[in-house]
Amino acid sequence: MRAVEALAPPEVRTNLLDLSGQGWPQVVALLSALLLCSLIGLERELRQKSAGLRTHTLVGLGAALFMVVSKYGFGDVVNGETVLLDPSRVAAQIVSGIGFIGAGLIFVRRDSVKGLTTAAAVWLSAAVGTACGAGLWVVGAFVTAAHFVVTYGYPPLIRWLSRSAPVSSLLRMSYEDGRGVLRSVLALATRQGFAVHEVRTERRADDRVDDRVDRPAIDLVLRVRGRGDVNDLAVALSETDGVLRVHVGEADDEEE
Structure with missing residues (x-):
């Protein structure tokens, strides 16, 4: 740290120890992503899917950290006149980037597709983590609850609606x-x-x-x-x- 401060310009040295943007709001955002995405991953783990508790938790936590860094990580260079940053740009990259993980979970065997729901759950975990990282942990909690409604409530509903059909x-x-x-x-x-x-x-x-x-x-x-x-x-x-x-x-x- 001292070597970095010695090489930094005088106006930047004081910012190396600036803890603005590294307080309880950011910790709460990361903890909420950790908790909510762990719940989603636990449901997948109990069903013995390929992407379980650790995968969903790490994806959601990583997405939350990306959003926290995007929102609070560049305050020392933004001056409001010549340097402007858009935190939403990272959210757009998360949406496209998480597709690589989802694509790796989907495969076809003898004309049957496997991994669709698990890939969608990983994508949902990234969305919940992004919401928590942006400070929207209430809507993240709502989407987590909706996940359990869909995964546990929809199969019996489908069976009830299609009970007369083969x-x-x-x-x-x-x-x-x-x-x-x-x-x-x-x-x-x-x-x-x-x-x-x-x-x-x-x-x-x-x-x-x-x-x-x-x-x-x-x-x-x-x-x-x-x-x-x-x-x-x-x-x-x-x-x-x-x-x-x-x-x-x-x-x-x-x-x-």
Whole structure:
């Protein structure tokens, strides 16, 4: 610090220790971004998404710091006559720059898009952090609450609105190889009134059904569509001979 002060012009040396713009308002702005974006990231973490608590918190906190620096970081060079700065320019760069992270979270596999909701949540975290950094922590808190309304409230609402229409559901299961279980699973789903739209299998040679039996397990992802209750189908499948486990995926698993 002393070496920098010695090299600086006399009129700038006093500004190196100027703490204006580095008080409690800025700390509160950063803390609000830390808290609100952590809440958004916690929801993603609990759903075991690729971008979770740390990613959303760091994105929001970084966006808030960019806004704080943009608003308060150049007071020593702004004189109101020849040097004017626009703090909103940094907000515009955050909006475009965060797209690189979002693009890295979205990918397509077999005509199904994954990562859209998580990418949108990261983009939202950047917006909340930008708002907090600008001092608008009230609207940032409102948007955070709206995030939870959308992520937790909309899926049941969609299911209620579309209860009379065929619903696409995802089933993940494991079964013993070499026992013709897949044929039984597909026949049972058809009898329950479901149309099978997608079948993906993967052999796991390291997952033995029994230590005494040299028979690997098969992982199966089944996408079905129908008006019936998919949970009833899952129960029936779990009782099928040779099926080891069955898990019903969420309605938006393929999108997130």
